Amino acid sequence: THLRRLFFTNAGTALEGSDIANDAFKLYYENSTGSETFNGNETLQGTLLGSNSGSNSDNVYGSDNINVPLNNNCTRIYIVYNSTQPFTNGRTIHLEIINDGLSLTPGWDSHDLLRINQTPITSGFVVLPVELLSFYLKTNNKSVDLFWSTASETNNDGFEIERSTDGISWDMIGFVKGHGNSSKEISYTWTDNKPQAGINYYRLNQKDFDGGSHRTETRKVRFSTLRNIEMHPNPTTGHVSFTLGEECSVRVIDAAGRLVSETLGEPGNNSLDLSNLSSGTYTVRLLNDADIRVFRVVKH
DSSP states (O other), X not given: OEEOOOEEEEOSSOOBTTTBOTTOEEEEEEETTSOSSOOSOSEEEXXXXXXXXXXXOSEEEOXXXXXXXXXXXXXXXXXXXXXXXXXXXXXXXXXXXXXXXXXXXXXXXXXXXXXXXXXXXXXXXXXXXXXEEEEEEEEOSSOEEEEEEEEEEEEEEEEEEEEESSSSSOEEEEEEEEEEEESSOEEEEEEEXXXXXXXXXXXXXXXXXXXXXXXXXXXXXXXXXXXXXXXXXXXXXXXXXXXXXXXXXXXXXXXXXXXXXXXXXXXXXXXXXXXXXXXXXXXXXXXXXXXXXXXXXXXX
């Protein structure tokens, strides 16, 4: 089932095409199993108001190809004001969905519009409690450092640190206290000392003193466990053992730079057989798409 078209009316005082910038209002959607807070990871489906192919009416159809898929989890829809400027002269927007509302078993009227219960959506210029300047990650040998800074803070209790290995299921792994109210730039840092092998996704959930919250965009980093490996025994008369936290290529190269063997290392205990090789020093390279580790192994 698809939501084929939404019909909005603006009952506020802001005027389309002058107070409301082109493409200022955007429609996003996600499954209702996702976050209940808009964080920019939702699917963009189209724009509303100020960009309607010459329409000068405050009654606005979404474009005919705005299709919002519905599933058994329903679908959450966000109307987002995508501008840093308030409406002029203190004017406001009051959007109303006049197709009657959203349901998993929709009926269609004669104009092919979804019948949903009328739902008012009020929107004006909203000042977020925290103005985020930057948010980035840096990997160390066995950890991931998170850095972020704010330009201003209002009613800011602090930041929950959330991590995911698939970008879907999230865990809160830390908390950094905010500065309450501030009009100057403030920098923060927090270290994840136990990142997971592979891709780690991070985001901040900013918490207000009154219980409100606002999530940031997601950042990700590829964390390799190859840095934590030891090979033994070394020197060896035959086999070398090592433990991997993730899959990687295992290459053995002789003193002349020739590739002697290449195998696939699996997570867990691994054994490298050098018993058929001549005595000498060999280079063992462990590599994946994020890292490379080089060992010198002496064969007697």
